[in-house]
Amino acid sequence: xxxxxxxxxxxxQPEGERGGLRTALAGLTTRGRSFLAAGVAAAVCAYVLGQSxxxxxxxxxxxxxxxCATVLYRTRxxxxxxxxxxxxxxxxxxxxxxxxxxxxxxxxxxxLLMLQDRVPYVLGPRPRFVLDRMEAGGRREVSYRVxxxxxxxxxxxxxxxxxxDPFGMxxxxxxxxxxxxxxxxxxxxxxxPVRLTGExxxxxxxxxxxxxxxxxxxxxxxxYRYGDDLRRVHWRSTARYGELMVRREEQPQRSRxxxxxxxxxxxxxxxxxxxxxxxxxxxxxxxxxxxLERGFSVRLLTDTGSSVPxxxxxxxxxxxxxxxxAAGLMMDTLAVVxxxxxxxxxxxxxxxxxxxxxxxxxxxxDLDEEQAAVAARMRRRSGAAVAFLLDSGVWGRxxxxxxxxxxxxxxxxxxLREAGWTAVSVPRGATLSDMWRxxxxxxxxxxxxxxxxxxxxxxxxxxxxxxxxxxxARS
Numbered sequence: 001x002x003x004x005x006x007x008x009x010x011x012x013q014p015e016g017e018r019g020g021l022r023t024a025l026a027g028l029t030t031r032g033r034s035f036l037a038a039g040v041a042a043a044v045c046a047y048v049l050g051q052s053x054x055x056x057x058x059x060x061x062x063x064x065x066x067x068c069a070t071v072l073y074r075t076r077x078x079x080x081x082x083x084x085x086x087x088x089x090x091x092x093x094x095x096x097x098x099x100x101x102x103x104x105x106x107x108x109x110x111x112l113l114m115l116q117d118r119v120p121y122v123l124g125p126r127p128r129f130v131l132d133r134m135e136a137g138g139r140r141e142v143s144y145r146v147x148x149x150x151x152x153x154x155x156x157x158x159x160x161x162x163x164x165d166p167f168g169m170x171x172x173x174x175x176x177x178x179x180x181x182x183x184x185x186x187x188x189x190x191x192x193p194v195r196l197t198g199e200x201x202x203x204x205x206x207x208x209x210x211x212x213x214x215x216x217x218x219x220x221x222x223x224y225r226y227g228d229d230l231r232r233v234h235w236r237s238t239a240r241y242g243e244l245m246v247r248r249e250e251q252p253q254r255s256r257x258x259x260x261x262x263x264x265x266x267x268x269x270x271x272x273x274x275x276x277x278x279x280x281x282x283x284x285x286x287x288x289x290x291x292l293e294r295g296f297s298v299r300l301l302t303d304t305g306s307s308v309p310x311x312x313x314x315x316x317x318x319x320x321x322x323x324x325x326a327a328g329l330m331m332d333t334l335a336v337v338x339x340x341x342x343x344x345x346x347x348x349x350x351x352x353x354x355x356x357x358x359x360x361x362x363x364x365x366d367l368d369e370e371q372a373a374v375a376a377r378m379r380r381r382s383g384a385a386v387a388f389l390l391d392s393g394v395w396g397r398x399x400x401x402x403x404x405x406x407x408x409x410x411x412x413x414x415x416l417r418e419a420g421w422t423a424v425s426v427p428r429g430a431t432l433s434d435m436w437r438x439x440x441x442x443x444x445x446x447x448x449x450x451x452x453x454x455x456x457x458x459x460x461x462x463x464x465x466x467x468x469x470x471x472x473a474r475s
């Protein structure tokens with residue numbers, strides 16, 4: 001929630017007062033200017049004709065708009081406003097409601113108020129509301145809805161308030177200083193569960209463990225954390241380091257997943273909610289959320305080698321209290337991701353080359369022969385690799401433009417399959433859940449360069465002889 005109030009003028013500043021009065025006089029409406037002109041004309045005529053009664057009428061007509069402007073100027077600073085978004089993060093094509101509240105904090109009642117909020121044109125028309133007379137200490141609440149088919153971060157505000165006197169002689173427009181930001185994130189599609197062999201989330205009978213280097217009898221001490229069992233305190237290390245240390249006898253290994261998003265500007269053509277790039281961004285968001293819900297440590301990576309600020313070396317951990325915050329951070333990153341200036345995937349490959357990345361899910365645009373070779377080498381650094389390829393020639397074609405062009409990604413799909421990827425070419429209009437099921441239906445074994453059939457473990461390894469339990473290249 002954001003709040004704001006029009007700043008009250010301080011005494012002892014005559015120049016500011018004169019400027020404020022000039023602003024008040026500039027806010028005279030057509031009615032107020034007409035009354036002022038009629039009053040001045042009547043006063044001049046009364047002076048020329050010597051009619052005292054007409055002079056009194058002229059003075060009344062001229063003074064009335066001036067008094068209204070002065071009173072309105074003196075009372076306009078005593079109004080406070082606030083804004084609340086519900087929710088502050090909304091998926092594309094979803095609706096959010098903006099709640100506005102105006103409080104009269106002065107001792108005098110207000111006249112009619114015109115309330116207006118500034119919103120970007122992509123969110124809809126600018127909302128305007130007319131509030132009736134507010135009593136001293138009164139409050140008025142209104143709301144409106146915003147909707148956008150395009151992801152991004154959109155500023156809301158400042159809130160503008162137009163004050164008017166009861167006679168309609170003067171109108172003053174004031175802006176509050178507070179702003180809010182509505183984040184429109186990519187749409188997340190629910191994905192069906194698939195069997196990923198070798199899941200090692202650290203829970204259950206079959207969890208994998210990282211033991212101490214010298215055997216199970218040794219321990220690796222670490223700093224005490226809130227909630228640790230005091231019976232695990234290692235007193236020798238505590239005395240050595242001067243802080244409370246506990247035994248770390250075993251460490252569960254968590255399945256890891258890296259989601260790679262190709263953002264190269266030359267790899268995608270077209271724009272809008274139905275473009276190939278937006279499909280890739282929405283697919284990336286869906287896979288990230290799906291893997292977090294399954295307890296994976298998830299990392300978001302782009303072709304530039306950058307990831308989400310704040311994530312650890314293994315990414316964000318799922319199946320924990322922080323998983324919702326992690327999903328929010330990644331959704332905020334995807335909400336503003338755009339095309340990069342890069343032309344290759346070498347930076348992403350350098351990041352993946354640092355170690356075993358477990359499951360790798362990639363969304364590629366157009367790949368030339370060189371970049372397809374780089375993508376093929378990425379498979380060596382992962383335990384399982386799934387690629388979704390989007391051909392710009394197919395996605396950029398309109399239905400009325402004649403026969404569909406040849407899908408140029410088939411040759412790249414073949415190269416990735418030979419390298420051990422589960423490569424799927426995505427046709428225009430397909431849903432990610434259908435592509436997800438298609439890869440799962442065709443799973444069997446991946447033929448490596450040496451001709452050995454192996455199954456794929458999501459924790460980053462390969463299991464010889466496992467066929468039906470893992471991902472494989474679709475043929």
